[in-house]
Amino acid sequence: MLVVPGLHLVDGMEKGVVNAYVWERPDGGLTLIDAGMPKDAAKILAFVQRLGLNRLDRIIVTHGDVDHVGGLAEVQAATAARVICHAVEKEVVEGRKPREMGRSPMARVYGPLVNAVSRTVLGYRPLAQVHELVLDKTFLAPEGFQVVHVPGHSPGQIALFEPKRGILIVGDALNNRDDRLGEPPRIATPLPDVARASIRKLAQLPNVQVIVFGHGVPITENAAQRLSAFAGSLPQ
Numbered sequence: 001m002l003v004v005p006g007l008h009l010v011d012g013m014e015k016g017v018v019n020a021y022v023w024e025r026p027d028g029g030l031t032l033i034d035a036g037m038p039k040d041a042a043k044i045l046a047f048v049q050r051l052g053l054n055r056l057d058r059i060i061v062t063h064g065d066v067d068h069v070g071g072l073a074e075v076q077a078a079t080a081a082r083v084i085c086h087a088v089e090k091e092v093v094e095g096r097k098p099r100e101m102g103r104s105p106m107a108r109v110y111g112p113l114v115n116a117v118s119r120t121v122l123g124y125r126p127l128a129q130v131h132e133l134v135l136d137k138t139f140l141a142p143e144g145f146q147v148v149h150v151p152g153h154s155p156g157q158i159a160l161f162e163p164k165r166g167i168l169i170v171g172d173a174l175n176n177r178d179d180r181l182g183e184p185p186r187i188a189t190p191l192p193d194v195a196r197a198s199i200r201k202l203a204q205l206p207n208v209q210v211i212v213f214g215h216g217v218p219i220t221e222n223a224a225q226r227l228s229a230f231a232g233s234l235p236q
């Protein structure tokens with residue numbers, strides 16, 4: 001599905017659980033943003049095939065959760081694309097550090113469970129090595145993206161902002177399930193206060209016109225108003 005010219009939402013992802021995006025770059029190349037669940041790799045590759053598989057040479061990972069990096073190793077192996085993530089998220093993306101779920105009793109059970117289920121039931125195999133690391137305010141010239149570090153849900157989560165057209169890709173910094181803005185799920189958000197600060201940080205970006213989410217439907221109208229109203233409604 002074309003969200004706006006140059007930005008595709010990959011169709012037919014596993015049970016509509018999570019979104020991945022393809023960005024058509026000015027230089028003719030394609031950048032994949034996130035790689036879905038393990039089973040989504042084939043769907044992503046089939047989708048990109050229509051645009052030209054050999055054009056896909058960069059993959060940006062918003063964060064290291066299994067629903068965003070599940071298909072990463074397979075898509076990377078099929079395309080030899082360069083993989084980019086935040087420096088703090090590198091070890092999680094490479095499967096060398098478990099995803100931290102926080103310190104609540106529920107999270108202590110949930111965290112190891114997610115890590116175990118990802119590998120056994122879902123068949124998740126992490127990418128061996130990330131190629132390029134970014135930080136807050138890194139400018140990714142090929143895409144025209146400004147990196148916005150949005151920790152809280154995970155320590156090295158990033159959003160991507162294309163300032164010329166005001167396109168904002170938020171990962172799981174917030175979601176839009178059922179077309180209603182929401183905070184990332186508490187059980188998988190070790191630092192909810194930090195996550196809220198990240199939402200406020202995104203609401204400060206100038207001229208936001210379009211927002212796309214890891215979970216939920218894109219916003220193409222009144223984006224800045226909706227984002228700032230939501231940020232303003234969050235408890236301090």
Ligand SMILES: [Zn+2]
Pocket residue numbers: 018065067068172214215
């Ligand atoms: Zn997610």
